[in-house]
Amino acid sequence: MDVFIPEGLEEALEIKSRRPDCVPIAGGTDLMVELNFGRRHPGAMMDISRIADLRGVRADDDAIFVGAGVTYTTLIERFASVAAVAGASRTVGSPQIRNRATIGGNLATASPAGDALPVLACLDAEVILGRKGGTRNLPWHAFLTGPKANALDPDELILGVSWRPTSGPSAFSKVGTRNAMVIAVASLCLVLDEARRSVRIAAGSVAPTVIRLPAAEEATRDLLDAADAWDDPDAVLDETKLAEIRGLVQAGVSPIDDHRATAAYRRHTCGVLVERALRWALEERSAGSGA
Amino acid sequence: MQLRLRVNEEVMEADVWEGSSLLHVLREDLHLPGSKNACEQGECGSCSVWLDDELVCSCLVLGAQAQDRAVRTVESLASRTELHPVQEAFVRTGAVQCGFCTPGAVVATVELLLKDPSPSDDAIKEALSGNLCRCTGYAKIIDAVRLAAADLSQARLDG
Numbered sequence: 142m143d144v145f146i147p148e149g150l151e152e153a154l155e156i157k158s159r160r161p162d163c164v165p166i167a168g169g170t171d172l173m174v175e176l177n178f179g180r181r182h183p184g185a186m187m188d189i190s191r192i193a194d195l196r197g198v199r200a201d202d203d204a205i206f207v208g209a210g211v212t213y214t215t216l217i218e219r220f221a222s223v224a225a226v227a228g229a230s231r232t233v234g235s236p237q238i239r240n241r242a243t244i245g246g247n248l249a250t251a252s253p254a255g256d257a258l259p260v261l262a263c264l265d266a267e268v269i270l271g272r273k274g275g276t277r278n279l280p281w282h283a284f285l286t287g288p289k290a291n292a293l294d295p296d297e298l299i300l301g302v303s304w305r306p307t308s309g310p311s312a313f314s315k316v317g318t319r320n321a322m323v324i325a326v327a328s329l330c331l332v333l334d335e336a337r338r339s340v341r342i343a344a345g346s347v348a349p350t351v352i353r354l355p356a357a358e359e360a361t362r363d364l365l366d367a368a369d370a371w372d373d374p375d376a377v378l379d380e381t382k383l384a385e386i387r388g389l390v391q392a393g394v395s396p397i398d399d400h401r402a403t404a405a406y407r408r409h410t411c412g413v414l415v416e417r418a419l420r421w422a423l424e425e426r427s428a429g430s431g432a
Numbered sequence: 433m434q435l436r437l438r439v440n441e442e443v444m445e446a447d448v449w450e451g452s453s454l455l456h457v458l459r460e461d462l463h464l465p466g467s468k469n470a471c472e473q474g475e476c477g478s479c480s481v482w483l484d485d486e487l488v489c490s491c492l493v494l495g496a497q498a499q500d501r502a503v504r505t506v507e508s509l510a511s512r513t514e515l516h517p518v519q520e521a522f523v524r525t526g527a528v529q530c531g532f533c534t535p536g537a538v539v540a541t542v543e544l545l546l547k548d549p550s551p552s553d554d555a556i557k558e559a560l561s562g563n564l565c566r567c568t569g570y571a572k573i574i575d576a577v578r579l580a581a582a583d584l585s586q587a588r589l590d591g
Contacts, residue, residue: 142450144433144496166494170474173492176451177472186450188497214486235562236540237489238474321561322475 145187150194150271153298156187158273161295165189167210168241170234171250195245195300206269208301209245213257216244224425225311225330229260232315235322245299248284251291251350252324258285258351259330260313262343264304271300278303285350309335312421314414315345317401326402329390329414331361333422338362338371342415347394347407357389357415374426378419386419387412437498439464440508454493455479458505466506466535470564477563478536481505487543489562506535509542517587518542521580522573529567537563541577549588550581 145163147153156163163185166172175181189195195210198219207216213230217239220226233239233256247255248268261268261281268284270277270293281302284292293299311332317323328345340361342354364386370376396407436445439462446461453472458464458481467490468478474489481490482504483497490503509516515523518541528534537560544551544559551559556577565573 144450144494146496146499166497169492169494169497170489173453173494174473176494177453177491182451186494186496188494188499190497234474235477236543236559237477237480237487237562238492240486241488241492319561321558 142183143185145185147187147189147192150192150298150300153187153189153192154271154273157296157298160185163187165249165298167195167243168212168238168246170238170242171246189298200306203305204303205306206301206303207244209248209299210243211245211301212241212243213239216257223311224421225260225263225313225332228313229256229315229328229330232256232313232320232323232325232328238322244302248291248299248302249293251285251287251289253288253348253350254325254328254346255351256313256315256325256328256345259328259343259345261302261304262351262353263311263330263332263341264307265341266302266304268302269300270294270297272297276300282350282353288349307332307334307336309333310422310425312418312425314418314421316410316414324401327396327407327410327414329411329418331415331418331422333365333426335371338366340365342390342418344390344394344411344414347396347411349395352394354390354393356393357386360386360389361415361419370423374423383416383419387416390415433496435461435495435499437500438502440504448495450496452495453491454481454483454495454498454503455490457495457498458490458503464505464507468532468535470532474562475564476533476536477540477560478533480536480539480563482539482543487540506539509538516542517583518545518576518580521583522576525572525576525579527568527572527576529565533563533565533567537565537573541580544577545581545584549585551577 145156164183167190195208197208199206213233216230247257266281267278313330315325315328325346330343332341340358342358345351364382368376390411391408396404398404433450435448470476470478472491474492479490
């Protein structure tokens with residue numbers, strides 16, 4: 142096997158153009174398992190963990206950019222005030238895993254259970270892909286094409302993700318058999334966009350890819366409108382309408398039975414998660430943070 | 433490939449297979465068997481080391497990724513004559529049974545106490561959430577972390 146250790150992004154993209162079979166490795170938390178168990182035998186690999194261009198977080202008024210090589214430990218530190226980002230990152234693995242695992246790796250693996258993915262879906266994130274001589278941006282849903290499948294071309298690298306900041310609270314909620322080291326049985330992200338008075342909801346581990354749930358989003362917005370909850374932090378939410386939202390989420394997902402849970406359990410869980418995430422987001426509002 | 437890295441403050445070189453994990457390199461090529469090989473998938477934490485001062489599972493680092501980098505292993509903690517206070521605390525509380533998870537748990541504890549010298553029980557549990565122990569039921573490991581925290585802060589006061 143050939144191993145490349147590029148110091149910069151240009152060098153890495155050059156290698157990728159010459160050797161499209163070259164498998165990039167950053168945190169290695171998915172890839173090394175495949176290697177250790179002899180399930181994958183790449184002809185070439187390159188260490189992209191030391192490329193500074195992939196490790197940056199930049200924010201201005203219009204957009205936030207997170208490099209593909211940014212770890213969950215860094216996301217927890219840099220997005221402490223964005224509950225959905227920090228919360229989802231904190232549910233990933235263990236301290237050892239969070240120190241290595243990257244947001245780019247989550248996109249590359251493209252598991253329906255990837256913890257960062259419902260958050261990126263809620264933020265309407267774009268995935269930035271680079272090849273020698275150019276970049277292209279894809280909306281998250283165009284990038285994630287199926288279970289463990291994505292739109293990355295063999296000569297491309299994932300450079301990062303970007304999204305437009307929103308003003309308002311958010312929450313991430315996940316169910317698994319432990320609080321640590323667990324692949325989501327079901328997960329859900331909710332973002333309240335106070336400026337546009339809109340609601341975004343995405344779920345993971347309950348469909349072939351992460352999905353948004355537009356019917357539940359509209360119903361939640363209507364619920365908040367009717368209760369005047371956008372302006373009144375103490376507004377009481379209508380229990381009947383909340384039950385309808387749980388039902389819309391449960392109707393919008395298409396889970397399967399597998400060794401981690403049954404489809405029926407996952408469907409039930411999604412209803413619990415949406416109500417939990419909504420309550421957490423509303424409780425957070427007084428803190429006045431924004432995504 | 434020829435791999436050169438700094439391990440426990442000493443520059444080491446070895447001719448390793450390109451697909452080797454850092455754990456394999458440490459144990460088999462550099463003859464440092466303190467980091468244990470158990471799950472090879474990042475689940476158990478028994479291979480925990482520091483890579484450039486960050487706590488990582490060495491089974492999930494490609495050996496080549498450690499080229500020209502600094503690794504610190506459990507072997508760095510004790511001197512020739514004295515255990516590290518965290519190791520001492522594990523012995524005194526009986527936090528060691530079969531001992532297989534101990535190097536990883538000790539390393540994770542040292543890392544925790546570097547960042548948070550007086551951790552709450554919740555902080556201890558979160559810091560050790562990536563280290564599996566199938567013998568102790570964790571209670572004595574948590575006792576060991578509390579004792580080590582107390583010993584180290586006393587040592588700082590005496591310092």
